[in-house]
Amino acid sequence: STGKIATAASAVCGDNLPASFEPYIQQLNTAVAQAPDASNLTDCSIRVTLIPSQDASVIANIPLMVIERGQPISSVDTQPDNEQVLQQVLSQTNFRLVTNMLNWSTMNNRLSDNTRVYLTGESIALYADLTALADMTTRETLANMLRQQPLPVMQKPGSQIRLISTDQFWLSPWFWGMVVITVFLIVGYRYYLLALQSVTLDSKNYELDLKNQELTSLKDRIQKRNQELEYLSTHDSMTGLLNRPFFEQMVEREQNRAYRSGQPLSLLLLDLDHFKQINDNFGHTEGDNVLKETAALLRKHLRSVDLIARWGGEEFTILLPDTPVHIAYELAERLRQHLANLLLPPVGHITCSIGVTGFEAKEKFEKVFLRADRALYQAKETRNAVVASELETI
Numbered sequence: 117s118t119g120k121i122a123t124a125a126s127a128v129c130g131d132n133l134p135a136s137f138e139p140y141i142q143q144l145n146t147a148v149a150q151a152p153d154a155s156n157l158t159d160c161s162i163r164v165t166l167i168p169s170q171d172a173s174v175i176a177n178i179p180l181m182v183i184e185r186g187q188p189i190s191s192v193d194t195q196p197d198n199e200q201v202l203q204q205v206l207s208q209t210n211f212r213l214v215t216n217m218l219n220w221s222t223m224n225n226r227l228s229d230n231t232r233v234y235l236t237g238e239s240i241a242l243y244a245d246l247t248a249l250a251d252m253t254t255r256e257t258l259a260n261m262l263r264q265q266p267l268p269v270m271q272k273p274g275s276q277i278r279l280i281s282t283d284q285f286w287l288s289p290w291f292w293g294m295v296v297i298t299v300f301l302i303v304g305y306r307y308y309l310l311a312l313q314s315v316t317l318d319s320k321n322y323e324l325d326l327k328n329q330e331l332t333s334l335k336d337r338i339q340k341r342n343q344e345l346e347y348l349s350t351h352d353s354m355t356g357l358l359n360r361p362f363f364e365q366m367v368e369r370e371q372n373r374a375y376r377s378g379q380p381l382s383l384l385l386l387d388l389d390h391f392k393q394i395n396d397n398f399g400h401t402e403g404d405n406v407l408k409e410t411a412a413l414l415r416k417h418l419r420s421v422d423l424i425a426r427w428g429g430e431e432f433t434i435l436l437p438d439t440p441v442h443i444a445y446e447l448a449e450r451l452r453q454h455l456a457n458l459l460l461p462p463v464g465h466i467t468c469s470i471g472v473t474g475f476e477a478k479e480k481f482e483k484v485f486l487r488a489d490r491a492l493y494q495a496k497e498t499r500n501a502v503v504a505s506e507l508e509t510i
């Protein structure tokens with residue numbers, strides 16, 4: 117009511133309420149009276165605070181801003197344009213004007229911030245701390261000031277200033293902007309984690325590949341080494357022929373096979389003649405060379421199924437599968453001739469003696485070997501000769 121407004125004004129200014137305030141208060145009263153729901157204004161208050169200027173006449177020139185309930189500012193055509201009002205206030209740097217028309221039951225909390233202006237479609241209040249505005253050197257308009265508010269509640273379609281209440285915040289572009297950014301951040305973070313996981317997996321896979329390669333190469337080396345060891349354990353290192361223990365193993369296997377198949381099996385025992393003289397005359401290296409050449413010659417003239425071994429020193433054993441003793445004899449004779457014909461500088465020609473025998477069914481190898489050795493012994497009587505034990509008895 118007018119009385120209340122006058123009381124409020126007096127409470128601020130006391131008895132010193134300048135006469136020039138009269139039109140101002142009149143204007144306020146008129147606005148309140150014209151408000152569509154003026155009858156309900158019992159729970160509203162209007163506060164006008166003026167800090168006097170040196171020049172009181174200025175006050176009379178400041179119209180009151182009144183916003184009616186439920187109406188945007190621009191539609192209050194009984195009042196001057198708000199920006200115009202503001203410009204007028206701002207031009208008076210010595211003035212401080214705070215104007216409130218409050219519905220305390222709904223707006224109290226929202227109007228507690230003195231640094232902001234709130235104007236809403238449903239608002240019944242304009243709250244302006246014009247101290248802040250008056251201190252602004254750039255003389256920005258109310259619209260500009262509102263635009264700079266940090267609260268995301270402002271909208272200005274055309275010249276109309278409209279703030280969206282924080283209750284409707286979810287409608288604002290700020291809200292949806294934040295939703296989109298949040299979604300992007302979540303999705304982006306998920307992709308980042310996936311990428312990180314993939315990089316980690318790649319590096320682990322790479323390490324595993326390397327380990328696998330190392331293991332494969334190690335396995336190959338072990339396999340190769342095993343083959344070498346097996347070769348060394350079964351072969352004579354100088355001539356590359358089978359060694360004696362392995363030859364004996366193989367004989368047993370071949371004997372079984374021959375007995376099963378009923379095929380004949382023969383044995384040659386070959387010994388180089390006067391080998392000691394070769395060592396004595398030409399040295400051990402030349403002696404070794406003769407042994408290697410002999411081995412090569414035997415390999416050359418025998419079949420791949422024949423087993424050739426260095427029995428020891430300058431003595432060789434040859435097992436001939438599927439070979440009857442008379443064929444073995446002929447073969448031994450050819451070997452003897454080949455060796456006798458071989459020229460080995462600086463040693464020259466060498467000769468050998470060979471004992472030949474055949475295997476009887478289920479006969480022990482020691483017995484067969486003894487027979488071949490006896491035949492060799494006989495051949496050694498003349499040297500450069502072949503003697504077959506069976507032929508001898510036939």
Ligand SMILES: Nc1nc2c(ncn2[C@@H]2O[C@H](COP(=O)(O)OP(=O)(O)OP(=O)(O)O)[C@@H](O)[C@H]2O)c(=O)[nH]1
Pocket residue numbers: 387388389390391392393395399400401402403404407428429430496
């Ligand atoms: N260079 C060389 N000589 C060896 C090797 N193994 C054994 N000998 C030699 O072979 C010779 C064998 O001599 P003997 O057993 O008397 O036989 P031989 O001189 O051939 O006489 P006959 O067999 O009766 O014709 C010895 O001097 C051994 O030192 C070897 O691996 N290398």
